[in-house]
Amino acid sequence: MSDWLTKGLPHIWLPYTQMATAAAPLAVMATHGARIRLADGRELIDGISSWWTACHGYNHPHIRAAVEQQLATLPHVMFAGLVHEPALRLAHRLAALLPGDLERVFFTESGSVAVEVALKMAIQYWRNKGQVEKQRIVYFRHAYHGDTFATMALCDPEEGMHTLFAGTMPDQLMAELPTDERLRCAFDLLLETHGKRLAAVIIEPLVQGAGGMKMHDAQTLAFVAEACARHRVLLIADEIMTGFGRSGRMFACEEANVVPDVICLSKALTGGTLPLAATVARRHVFEAFLSDDPSAALMHGPTYMANPLACAAANASLDLFDPGHNSPRLEQVAAIEAQLREQLAPCRELAGVAEVRVKGAIGAVELAGAIDLKRLRQRFAELGVWVRPFGSVVYLMPPFIISAGELATLTAAVSQVLTERAEALKGMPTWTQY
């Protein structure tokens, strides 16, 4: 084992990991395209794009060149009282890309903080309009909006960390996604009953990610938006996962013709190279902060906000979505969707599989019965793929540039591992012990 590994491992605290029993993490030496090269010489095909960020694959030369060039002139400068070209170019481009008059961009460095900023915007929006009692937020079952205190309070209480930190988090309102007529009435009633105290509804449009890769249709999203407008509650779209092509459109909201009041972007914003997030507000939201009263200003400002390297990476990433750049990303997503549909469908027949769901470049297999995550993860690595199931889902969210052959290797690995599990569920005890 390398020196840095043996010396460093005892000092690392890994995320969401029981350090007493976790398998040793794999040491990575390099990445390229859709592949992760390990210190032991093996190469894994990446099925999850490094937490859904690396949409163009790793080490894209266009992004690298942009970051290198930026590094030589302006790696960082504070963003209060000062501005710079990469951030302003990016803000202008995001405003042009986003639907409607989503046009004011507030930069931060992580998705959770982008959501926190959206919450502050929503609560202060009503305060600035003299409606101080409109402070609470509605979120949906299976939602995930981040790991900070305010965002934890908006995650599904059963899958999130509600019980662990109960009492330290704001008390928000959970709703069911209004996917049918009965639930639409219930949602409407909820907004009607609590409307006077509600600042915003927050939703992950079309696909709920870390809460279990649950999918809903465009009509459901359109209904949520329409109900929010009717009851004078702001709509926050958390497109941190779905943004930048993942759901099939550039932004999932487009599919329902919805223009949320605030949208949160992060993960694929820099193509998976540098941390950056953006909270983008509609004009009327921004205008509610314009006043002679200094306390009406938005009170937030991360030290590294609008980091020029990250903004340069994001601009380069957006170039790669531009058809003029010969990178037809949305066509690649459509091809991935078709292949995922075809090749994951047979998993439906396996014992211990509840459902197969596909949307854009997202394929999820929902498991039933005992789930040995450690064993599943280990088997995937043994088969040469980087697939990391969580909760009760095995999912694929590959880089958009993945080849059909590489994607076939990923779907074959999912089939093989779930077939092994199905056989074990029927007989051998090893897979069901955990």
Ligand SMILES: *Cc1c(COP(=O)(O)O)cnc(C)c1O
């Ligand atoms: C990942 C994610 C977040 C949190 O982003 P971080 O950068 O991890 O803080 C919030 N919302 C959604 C939908 C996400 O997928």
